[in-house]
Amino acid sequence: MKTTKLMLLMLAATALAMAGCAGHHGHGMEMHSGESAFERGVAETNELVDQTVKDPEKAKQAKAILQDIVAEVKNSIQTSRKFHEQMIVVNADYDAKPEQFTKILDEMNNAGMASATKILGLRFKMKALLSAQEWNDLIGAMDKTRQRYAPKKEEGK
Numbered sequence: 001m002k003t004t005k006l007m008l009l010m011l012a013a014t015a016l017a018m019a020g021c022a023g024h025h026g027h028g029m030e031m032h033s034g035e036s037a038f039e040r041g042v043a044e045t046n047e048l049v050d051q052t053v054k055d056p057e058k059a060k061q062a063k064a065i066l067q068d069i070v071a072e073v074k075n076s077i078q079t080s081r082k083f084h085e086q087m088i089v090v091n092a093d094y095d096a097k098p099e100q101f102t103k104i105l106d107e108m109n110n111a112g113m114a115s116a117t118k119i120l121g122l123r124f125k126m127k128a129l130l131s132a133q134e135w136n137d138l139i140g141a142m143d144k145t146r147q148r149y150a151p152k153k154e155e156g157k
Contacts, residue, residue, distance in 0.1 A: 042070055044145055052137040058129060062138075065126045069119055076115040083108040 046063050053059040086104050090096045127135055 038070060038074070042066065045142065048138060048141040048145065052141055053130060053134050058134075061129055062126060065122055065129070069122050072115055072118050072122070076112065076119075079111050079115070080108070083111070 045066055049059050049062045049066070053062055083104055087101070090100045090104060093100075130138065
């Protein structure tokens with residue numbers, strides 16, 4: 001189960017990097033800032049695609065794949081929230097059995113793996129579309145963009 005969670009986290013991080021998203025996703029009103037961060041990330045990533053992919057048709061296809069990745073990440077976040085809400089309900093039930101928790105966790109892990117697999121498939125679809133040089137240029141540009149948004153590390157750590 002730890003391997004599954006680690007793989008999902010790595011794929012989600014990759015997906016968010018591919019989408020250029022640097023925002024955090026919260027609840028309630030915070031979701032609106034998360035949504036705008038997603039939209040800013042998509043706009044920035046689309047610009048990076050335009051800068052690194054010279055063929056307009058390939059760039060259009062790459063942007064469509066990025067949209068699919070973003071849509072899957074959003075769907076995965078919503079699905080994860082639903083599972084967490086189920087866990088809260090079961091946790092509040094004094095008489096809840098371990099099997100109730102296990103069932104939710106299994107379903108959550110299965111949904112997460114399905115989403116991660118879909119995102120991974122989209123990553124390879126993008127890779128197949130782009131040349132090695134375009135891929136490296138795009139990933140390098142996204143890394144630079146992501147570093148702009150990364151929290152600054154404290155000195156001495």
